[in-house]
Amino acid sequence: MPPRVGKQAPDFTLKDHTSKEIRLRDYRGKNVVLAFFPLAWTPV
Amino acid sequence: MQTQVLGLSVDSVPCLTAWAESLGGITYPLLSDFYPHGAVSKKYGVLRKDGKSERAIFVIDKRGIIRYVDVHDIDEQPSNDELFRVLGGIDPEAAAAYAASHPAAPPAPEPDADVVMYCTSWCPGCRRARLYFAQNGIEFVEIDITRDREAAARVRGWANGNETTPTFNIQGQVIVDFNTAKLDAALGIKR
Numbered sequence: 277m278p279p280r281v282g283k284q285a286p287d288f289t290l291k292d293h294t295s296k297e298i299r300l301r302d303y304r305g306k307n308v309v310l311a312f313f314p315l316a317w318t319p320v
Numbered sequence: 321m322q323t324q325v326l327g328l329s330v331d332s333v334p335c336l337t338a339w340a341e342s343l344g345g346i347t348y349p350l351l352s353d354f355y356p357h358g359a360v361s362k363k364y365g366v367l368r369k370d371g372k373s374e375r376a377i378f379v380i381d382k383r384g385i386i387r388y389v390d391v392h393d394i395d396e397q398p399s400n401d402e403l404f405r406v407l408g409g410i411d412p413e414a415a416a417a418y419a420a421s422h423p424a425a426p427p428a429p430e431p432d433a434d435v436v437m438y439c440t441s442w443c444p445g446c447r448r449a450r451l452y453f454a455q456n457g458i459e460f461v462e463i464d465i466t467r468d469r470e471a472a473a474r475v476r477g478w479a480n481g482n483e484t485t486p487t488f489n490i491q492g493q494v495i496v497d498f499n500t501a502k503l504d505a506a507l508g509i510k511r
Contacts, residue, residue, distance in 0.1 A: 278365035278376065278389050285380040286363040290328070292349035293336035298326065305382050307323040307411050312366050312376040314329065 285310075322382075323411045326351055330358045330373055366391055430474070430489070435460035435507070438475045438487040445498035446486045452500065456509055 279286060285308075289299040300308065325348040329336070332354045353360045353373070361367035366374040379388035430436065435453070439446035439462050446462075453460050465472040465483060475487045479496045488495040490506040504511065 278378075278391055279386055281386050281389055283386050285378065285384050285386050286360075287384075288360045288363065290351040290353055290360060291333050292351050293333060294349075295333055296349070298349050298351055300326075300380075301384070303324050303326075303380075304384055307382060307387075308378075308380040309323060309325045310328060310364075310378040310380060311325065312328050312361060312364065312373045312378075314372040314375060 324348065328353055328360065328373070330354055330361060330367075330371065430471075431461045431463070433459075433461040434491050436489045437462045438465050438471055438489075439485050440464060440466050443485045449486045449488075449498050449503075452498075452503065456507070458507060 285300065287299070287301045289297055292298050300310075327348060327350040329350070330353045333352045336350045336352050351360075358367040358371060358373065361373040364376070364378065366376040368374060375392040377388070377390045378386055381387045435458060437446070437449055437453075437460050439449070441464060450462075452458075463471045465475055465485060472483055475483050475485070478487055478494045484496050486498055488503065488506075490503075493506050495502045495506060503509075
């Protein structure tokens with residue numbers, strides 16, 4: 277089940293397409309739109 | 321800018337790099353949830369049994385609290401309308417920027433054609449319908465509802481709020497979903 281509205285977003289660290297490490301927590305103070313998509317080469 | 325967009329998929333970094341290049345310089349990070357496979361997708365409850373993630377959008381506010389969750393079936397393109405509304409509520413500037421980076425095609429009026437099919441590029445029923453029209457020599461016009469938000473709204477109005485594809489308008493008679501018998505009847509095709 278996805279986490280519910282009003283809950284803390286689970287933190288994570290992942291590499292982006294330029295191999296830079298991105299940590300969700302580092303965006304505290306900004307709003308974040310997290311968009312999951314099935315696989316590359318599909319509509320974003 | 322008060323809002324950051326992060327794209328996320330279970331692809332490897334090299335694959336995302338190639339994709340980002342093909343999209344012509346993407347303006348936000350595409351994150352690779354590749355190893356351990358789908359770990360973050362799983363944390364967010366959107367990892368499918370086939371190892372891909374669903375199409376899903378989470379809006380997280382400045383304090384790290386989830387403000388909006390939208391999980392879609394993999395074959396369905398999420399409608400951006402609701403996302404704009406939520407984003408507009410917490411950061412109007414970002415909503416405008418996001419809208420600018422995801423331009424919708426200029427809305428086209430309902431075309432002046434006898435047979436109009438509202439479709440998407442990937443829906444299997446739309447593929448069957450194209451074949452059906454070809455086999456029966458029927459001329460038709462198609463509208464991709466992922467690129468025309470007014471057309472998508474028209475379909476929602478006909479299909480109980482769903483963006484069902486294909487949906488047909490045959491001289492004013494609306495048929496929701498691919499159905500040979502209903503299409504035959506509407507087009508006067510005798511078997």
